[in-house]
Amino acid sequence: MSFLAPGWLLVGAVAAVIVAGLHLVAFVTPPEYPLPTARFVPAGALPARARALRPRDLLLLALRALAVLLLAAALARPVLAPARARSARVLLVDRSRAVGDARALADSVRALRRDGDVVVLFDSVARRAAPADGVLAPSGATGSLSAALAAGLRAAASLGARADSAELVLVSPLAAEEWDGATARLRALWPGRVRLVRLPARRDSAASRGAVALVGETGDPLGAALPSSAEGASGALAPVARVVRGVPTSADSAWARAGEGRALVVWPAAPASLGWPARERVDTVGALVMGDDVVVAPFARAARLPSRTAHAVARWVDGEPAAAARPLGAGCVRDVAIGVPIAGDLVLRDDFRRVVARLTAPCGAPPGPATPLADSLVARLAGAGAEHVRPPRHGEEGSRAPLVPWLLGAALLLLAAELPLRRRAEGA
């Protein structure tokens, strides 16, 4: 048996000692004694109550002390729980698209996992892994540290019945895309330190991506921004993306339709040539946003994207779509209404080159390397304090203390019996 609030036992012991002490020093009214010569007793010399120097009514004393001890035991909430482990562990395992090496992930989990540990797998949602779950393969969804922490807190609370303390271990590449507005507040609910096991993050490999063919005029400035650009269709790698700077032909469409993941990027140098709706007047916009990538530059907008059934993959800072994609057979088509200036160094900037890489990535491919989480946020995630802490409880203990009602009932019964016993003692 153990107690959920053992401090009450000490309080009960002290209270029982006090009850016994009061019994010894209790002032009792001396018995009346008819005495005809009472007038000769000095008046007002002593109070009408005399101190009982010897313990009387031992049964009453025992009853009162026992009632106090039972009440204290009830408040201490004893539980008939099986033996508890000293510490248990909750593993939060990241299997989102930010994970760069699945083998490193599996090795880390295998090294950390112990019998009795709780494993929570998360990407955009978190679920508790069954003991039979084997090899962990990364999913293509974006990871959410908030979902992981919420599930981890619930799992840690459930460990309170069989362990005195719990440890939270986060196995993740800690990508910036996994942190949202709720992450900090959820992290604050864990009272101790979170052990971080950092995995290799996703990298963007041009070799696995394939080549990008540029169909346009020689000296097109966009060519300088393409990843491992190869003007024309020659090269050791088969092109996985074709950027058309003019009017796409049926051959271009057929090429995209025939290949798995092939992306036909329609990026006209002159959108008017494709019949895209022109703006009444050319305006400038200060930034382009594509996922986590932001390019700040004075972009000139001459035309809008054609209204087709497509989803925006990039937007101007005012929210207007700057690029949209739609499936085309086995591949996809991306319409891009981002003007590429002839002058300037925009095409040489890393942020613009990342956007171009994402726009020319194969259809369904990860959108580039995972941006690491800022060091300040990593420190905030790790936190400070002990790694093994008492997990926060969620009010489940009432049902695990079945003796409490019995102890309370017994104490009340003794207190009820104390009343007639005390009256009998006073009348004696």
Add this chain to the structure above:
Amino acid sequence: MSLPLGPLLDALRTVRWPARRTVAAASAGVHASRLRGSSPELEEYRVYRQGDDPRRIDWRLLARSDRAYVRLTTDRATLPTLVVVDASASMAFPARTLAKWWHAAAVAVGLAAVAQGEGDPVAALVVAGGQARSLGRTTRRSATAELARLLEATQPAGRGEGLAAAVRAARFPRVAVVSDFLGDEADDALLRAARERVAAGGEVVAVHVVAREELAPPDGVLATDPEDPALRRTLARATRAAYDERFAAWRAALARRWRDAGAVYALTTDDEPPARAVRRIVRGDAGGRELEGA
């Protein structure tokens, strides 16, 4: 409970209760009378005067002296005695045995028996709460038994009122008051009545009954006066000395005041054999010397 009449009367069979002064009663008795009577007990001779009874002339002395003298002898008379018994609530002590009351009753019966044994008429008054139950003046041999039955049927209760009135109104040359004198009127009215009676030529005997438990009450109790419920005082070890001192001083003062009033004062405790107490009382022994250290 009944009084042990048999042993008590047997123990007092030969006890005499002489009058402390000559009596004025006309009935023939055993006590010296103020009157000159025809008793054979010669007291003195006087010269015959005209008018004297010639039968009282001592002829032998006339023959020897040739002068006529008459014989004067002391007469004997009875001494009617009234026994007044205090039956107030303070006499019912201790509550479980009423030893004080039964001792007072036995002493009263004993005094009545001694008086009756000398041929003196006896009467009794049992006073409780201002009311009195009486045994009328009688010389019957059954008077003692009647008094015993009267006392056995009495339950002490009420305040100690009526004793002074009983003493004042009594038409008896000898009055014996058996009481603990703890009533309110003991200090003044009763003593005044006794003083008046003594001044009128009567005899007053004050029998002070004290319970042994009043001399040594238990400690750690809340003492209450049976005749005054408002009086409640804690008797503890710290106040015991003061209680003993005050009680002893009161007893001494009471004895002194009764004697100053001309009465015979006698103290008896409820653990003293009644017969011995009666013998002391009729002998005029105040007793109480064994209490001086109490």
